[in-house]
Amino acid sequence: MDTRGPLCVGIDPHASLLADWGLGEDIAGLERFTRTVVEALAERVAVLKPQSAFFERFGSRGVAVLERAVADARSAGALVLMDAKRGDIGSTMAAYAATYLDPASPLFSDAVTVSPYLGFGSLRPALDLARRHGSGVFVLALTSNPEGAEVQHAVRADGSTVGATMLERLREENEPEVRAGTLGSFGAVVGATLGDLSAYDLAIGGPLLAPGIGAQGATPADLPRVFGAAVREVVPNVSRGVLRHGPDAASLVAAAERFAEEVRAAAG
Numbered sequence: 001m002d003t004r005g006p007l008c009v010g011i012d013p014h015a016s017l018l019a020d021w022g023l024g025e026d027i028a029g030l031e032r033f034t035r036t037v038v039e040a041l042a043e044r045v046a047v048l049k050p051q052s053a054f055f056e057r058f059g060s061r062g063v064a065v066l067e068r069a070v071a072d073a074r075s076a077g078a079l080v081l082m083d084a085k086r087g088d089i090g091s092t093m094a095a096y097a098a099t100y101l102d103p104a105s106p107l108f109s110d111a112v113t114v115s116p117y118l119g120f121g122s123l124r125p126a127l128d129l130a131r132r133h134g135s136g137v138f139v140l141a142l143t144s145n146p147e148g149a150e151v152q153h154a155v156r157a158d159g160s161t162v163g164a165t166m167l168e169r170l171r172e173e174n175e176p177e178v179r180a181g182t183l184g185s186f187g188a189v190v191g192a193t194l195g196d197l198s199a200y201d202l203a204i205g206g207p208l209l210a211p212g213i214g215a216q217g218a219t220p221a222d223l224p225r226v227f228g229a230a231v232r233e234v235v236p237n238v239s240r241g242v243l244r245h246g247p248d249a250a251s252l253v254a255a256a257e258r259f260a261e262e263v264r265a266a267a268g
């Protein structure tokens, strides 16, 4: 992020975007869309975040497009954060972890998003594998969508909210790295749409993925107000807000650069 700018661009091939780009809602359209984004941005932006659902919906050939995108983006020097939002009992979680966090897997990524709502402890296989291979895990804590509150703001027996508990668990997980003076590899997903979060301790010693800028209504200028001092650890994500400028590669690049510049100006 220091060298490439503070931005994560999502690769979300929505049917509506394929249509806007003059592409078919089929494998050829998916392939062209994905290749255009990777070729335009993988040498420039810090992080690319493919949203797995948009590829899985095309079956095995869609997943093959995703595999290729991950490999091409990584070899162009971008970090790949696989947005898979997996979560299951620990023994099954181990298989999800192997899918995204084992270097031998065709979908091996620098990091993966996971859902902790089967209990933070159920994520242990992913946390351990990420630690072993130097990759990362982003845990849903306070999501950008309004429906998230009914789960994440729920108050536990000890008076803390579920979302705050996830942040606390991540803080514990990052402790060894923080003690060694580095940023930990275990991040939280915290929506940029959520307004003032000063009630939460966002200092988890790891990165904060902040989706919601652009199509969901948040702007880079909101980041300091939402994240306070933790704004330095924020990785802002924009998907449709950049992708709607395609298929012209120069327009995609210009849009990503504009967002990165606005983030820099806002977050310092």
Ligand SMILES: O=C(O)c1cc(=O)[nH]c(=O)n1[C@@H]1O[C@H](COP(=O)(O)O)[C@@H](O)[C@H]1O
Pocket (backbone or CB within 6 Å): 010, 012, 051, 083, 113, 142, 143, 144, 145, 189, 190, 191, 211, 212, 213, 214, 215, 216, 237, 238, 239, 240, 241
């Ligand atoms: O984990 C995520 O990336 C995520 C978490 C969240 O709380 N909200 C959220 O929008 N996302 C993802 O971030 C992207 C946002 O896309 P845009 O709204 O088009 O910028 C989508 O891929 C979402 O699935």
